[in-house]
Amino acid sequence: MTQSPRYTPLVQSLPATVPFVGPETAERASGHHFTARLGANENTFGPSPRAIAAMAAAAQDVWMYGDPENHDLRGALAAHHGVTPDHIVVGEGIDGLLGYLVRLVVEPGDAVVTSDGAYPTFNFHVAGFGGLLHKEPYIGNHEDPEALLARAAEVQPKLLYVANPDNPMGSHHPGTVIADMAARLPEGVLMVLDEAYIDLAPPGTEARIDADDPRVIRFRTFSKGYGMAGLRVGYAIAAPGLVSAFNKVRNHFGMGRIAQAGALAALADQDWLAHVRNEVATSRDRLTVIAHDNGLTPLPSATNFVTIDCGANGDFARAVVRELAARGIFIRMPFVAPHDRCIRVSCGPAALMDKFAAALPKALAAARG
Amino acid sequence: MTQSPRYTPLVQSLPATVPFVGPETAERASGHHFTARLGANENTFGPSPRAIAAMAAAAQDVWMYGDPENHDLRGALAAHHGVTPDHIVVGEGIDGLLGYLVRLVVEPGDAVVTSDGAYPTFNFHVAGFGGLLHKEPYIGNHEDPEALLARAAEVQPKLLYVANPDNPMGSHHPGTVIADMAARLPEGVLMVLDEAYIDLAPPGTEARIDADDPRVIRFRTFSKGYGMAGLRVGYAIAAPGLVSAFNKVRNHFGMGRIAQAGALAALADQDWLAHVRNEVATSRDRLTVIAHDNGLTPLPSATNFVTIDCGANGDFARAVVRELAARGIFIRMPFVAPHDRCIRVSCGPAALMDKFAAALPKALAAARG
Numbered sequence: 001m002t003q004s005p006r007y008t009p010l011v012q013s014l015p016a017t018v019p020f021v022g023p024e025t026a027e028r029a030s031g032h033h034f035t036a037r038l039g040a041n042e043n044t045f046g047p048s049p050r051a052i053a054a055m056a057a058a059a060q061d062v063w064m065y066g067d068p069e070n071h072d073l074r075g076a077l078a079a080h081h082g083v084t085p086d087h088i089v090v091g092e093g094i095d096g097l098l099g100y101l102v103r104l105v106v107e108p109g110d111a112v113v114t115s116d117g118a119y120p121t122f123n124f125h126v127a128g129f130g131g132l133l134h135k136e137p138y139i140g141n142h143e144d145p146e147a148l149l150a151r152a153a154e155v156q157p158k159l160l161y162v163a164n165p166d167n168p169m170g171s172h173h174p175g176t177v178i179a180d181m182a183a184r185l186p187e188g189v190l191m192v193l194d195e196a197y198i199d200l201a202p203p204g205t206e207a208r209i210d211a212d213d214p215r216v217i218r219f220r221t222f223s224k225g226y227g228m229a230g231l232r233v234g235y236a237i238a239a240p241g242l243v244s245a246f247n248k249v250r251n252h253f254g255m256g257r258i259a260q261a262g263a264l265a266a267l268a269d270q271d272w273l274a275h276v277r278n279e280v281a282t283s284r285d286r287l288t289v290i291a292h293d294n295g296l297t298p299l300p301s302a303t304n305f306v307t308i309d310c311g312a313n314g315d316f317a318r319a320v321v322r323e324l325a326a327r328g329i330f331i332r333m334p335f336v337a338p339h340d341r342c343i344r345v346s347c348g349p350a351a352l353m354d355k356f357a358a359a360l361p362k363a364l365a366a367a368r369g
Numbered sequence: 370m371t372q373s374p375r376y377t378p379l380v381q382s383l384p385a386t387v388p389f390v391g392p393e394t395a396e397r398a399s400g401h402h403f404t405a406r407l408g409a410n411e412n413t414f415g416p417s418p419r420a421i422a423a424m425a426a427a428a429q430d431v432w433m434y435g436d437p438e439n440h441d442l443r444g445a446l447a448a449h450h451g452v453t454p455d456h457i458v459v460g461e462g463i464d465g466l467l468g469y470l471v472r473l474v475v476e477p478g479d480a481v482v483t484s485d486g487a488y489p490t491f492n493f494h495v496a497g498f499g500g501l502l503h504k505e506p507y508i509g510n511h512e513d514p515e516a517l518l519a520r521a522a523e524v525q526p527k528l529l530y531v532a533n534p535d536n537p538m539g540s541h542h543p544g545t546v547i548a549d550m551a552a553r554l555p556e557g558v559l560m561v562l563d564e565a566y567i568d569l570a571p572p573g574t575e576a577r578i579d580a581d582d583p584r585v586i587r588f589r590t591f592s593k594g595y596g597m598a599g600l601r602v603g604y605a606i607a608a609p610g611l612v613s614a615f616n617k618v619r620n621h622f623g624m625g626r627i628a629q630a631g632a633l634a635a636l637a638d639q640d641w642l643a644h645v646r647n648e649v650a651t652s653r654d655r656l657t658v659i660a661h662d663n664g665l666t667p668l669p670s671a672t673n674f675v676t677i678d679c680g681a682n683g684d685f686a687r688a689v690v691r692e693l694a695a696r697g698i699f700i701r702m703p704f705v706a707p708h709d710r711c712i713r714v715s716c717g718p719a720a721l722m723d724k725f726a727a728a729l730p731k732a733l734a735a736a737r738g
Contacts, residue, residue, distance in 0.1 A: 005527065008474060011472075020437050037433065042432050046432045055424075055428035059428070059631070062416060063416060064413045068389050069391065070395065073398065092620060093620070096620050099501075105374050105377060153646075157711050188373050190373055228431050228432065230626030230627065232623060245380065248380060251464050253464060258599065258600065259601075259625070308530045331655070
């Protein structure tokens with residue numbers, strides 16, 4: 001009998017492994033309960049109390065579908081960014097939007113350029129639509145604009161991915177460097193500018209790019225600075241032609257009622273975002289001190305995490321991650337060498353930092369032992 | 370200069386029109402405020418109070434990503450249905466899951482069979498991946514199992530879509546008819562059994578199909594009986610091989626924290642579902658009376674809406690929809706002839722039924738005038 005279902009050849013070629021291990025999965029697998037959840041770059045300072053109230057109120061109305069046009073939220077985002085609602089598409093986190101974007105442009109065999117060790121979910125989508133990833137090494141701890149542009153000139157990719165600030169290294173380029181990249185893109189290359197962490201970056205990190213420029217789409221999220229990773233609201237700013245192309249493929253009713261209400265309230269509370277920014281800065285300083293106290297090298301961070309060079313190889317860093325997990329501390333680390341000499345620790349309130357500070361020396365000793 | 374971005378040829382061929390007009394869009398376009406929202410088959414009786422409380426509580430924790438494995442929810446659903454968690458995939462509403470399924474199997478040019486006038490979002494996804502839709506007419510007000518099977522034998526589709534109960538007609542087949550269809554599927558055809566409304570259908574509507582049968586995938590939702598359309602939680606029951614194939618393409622962190630918590634609490638409150646079932650039955654009876662009072666013909670319904678034959682053509686029914694909207698009553702109607710002789714009205718509490726009953730005679734008069 002014919003195999004049912006008859007998957008596409010592309011799907012048959014995709015790996016069956018699941019690269020996305022959540023902290024709950026790690027807890028179940030290890031039997032350890034995490035008392036400090038510092039691995040997913042979640043914002044442990046939480047969302048605006050006004051957003052929490054708005055979500056709780058919206059729960060009463062959740063029998064209604066959310067507005068498929070995301071009218072009010074797009075309007076508020078447009079006002080916030082000084083663009084029109086036609087420049088804004090809202091979707092199920094940056095992850096969901098990246099999936100739609102790749103689907104819009106990538107066919108099997110199409111070239112895509114990114115950095116080796118950059119955001120794996122983007123790579124997941126590219127592979128999932130049959131694109132061919134060309135990965136450029138970082139230059140030190142930074143994505144390498146010149147190398148990315150040179151590779152783009154060589155392989156004429158449909159997409160060129162760059163994150164600013166970068167995950168997993170926490171580094172950033174001044175906005176002028178990114179704007180210069182955009183100006184020098186080869187013809188027909190769309191720059192995917194992932195600004196998930198921009199709300200936590202130093203002044204000047206945001207690139208000045210005309211929202212009508214058809215060569216760039218920039219992605220933002222309510223998951224990081226706004227502290228609502230579990231709400232799943234991201235958005236992109238792009239030229240209206242590209243924004244409307246998303247309507248050809250997106251899940252039109254995909255943004256729920258609570259999600260839209262929470263995002264709208266969070267956006268309106270910029271004081272809370274400023275508060276979070278301060279708390280994150282304090283926590284970054286604390287993580288820097290903790291790293292130094294343990295003879296490790298913290299990297300400068302423009303995000304809500306600090307990447308810490310453990311001074312050895314990937315096996316050692318993996319052992320540190322494992323030993324921290326055994327002590328109830330959930331962190332993660334970069335996937336590829338040479339970055340996998342590092343661990344990556346999310347910011348958090350003092351009590352969480354205390355737990356990390358207490359566990360790290362023991363974890364390091366165990367990893368060395 | 371080369372056009373940027375370079376869309377795929379398939380995407381270029383897709384229509385730019387947006388077929389998904391939400392009630393908010395209709396309100397904005399018409400300037401009418403809807404005082405009765407009876408067009409989207411939302412459950413106006415609302416979700417379980419326990420689910421509302423769970424969602425409000427989860428709003429506090431929304432800084433955390435939801436578990437990408439949906440472990441607890443899949444476990445509870447498995448227990449509820451007497452299957453294993455490996456038989457369950459959870460996703461962003463049935464809409465989102467249908468998109469993933471189509472992507473898994475449909476390549477440009479692949480045949481897909483459905484009924485003419487059945488769920489348009491399924492068609493949207495099939496067209497969006499380049500599939501060719503073969504549409505069989507309904508037989509009367511029912512999807513036509515024999516015709517669907519004959520067409521499947523002819524065109525060897527990758528997918529055969531059938532909804533039981535049906536939207537937009539509200540009709541249903543006994544579960545035995547659906548199980549018989551499944552047993553007689555041509556080789557290599559996957560039956561997409563959309564059971565969005567099953568929680569509101571009469572006993573015996575649910576088909577007995579082995580969850581390990583690789584020829585069938587059945588879709589369920591928290592949007593209808595459970596009253597949480599704006600939460601975006603659907604799931605599918607299928608053989609483990611097919612369930613795990615979703616992991617190759619799905620948005621792994623797509624199910625948010627509030628969504629998982631709300632669905633879990635709703636599932637645990639089966640008393641509330643029974644309450645809703647009673648309320649819906651009462652409202653169906655009321656809509657039947659209202660239709661008769663106005664000289665119209667209500668169709669029997671196995672859902673939370675009643676489709677009402679207005680006894681004329683599509684132009685007349687469209688006028689009725691328009692005239693009701695002008696009076697603050699939002700309803701919808703089937704898209705295609707001959708079903709577009711009908712209007713479709715969602716069930717609701719007595720106060721909403723009163724509003725509909727008051728507005729309908731005037732709307733009919735205006736439509737006739």
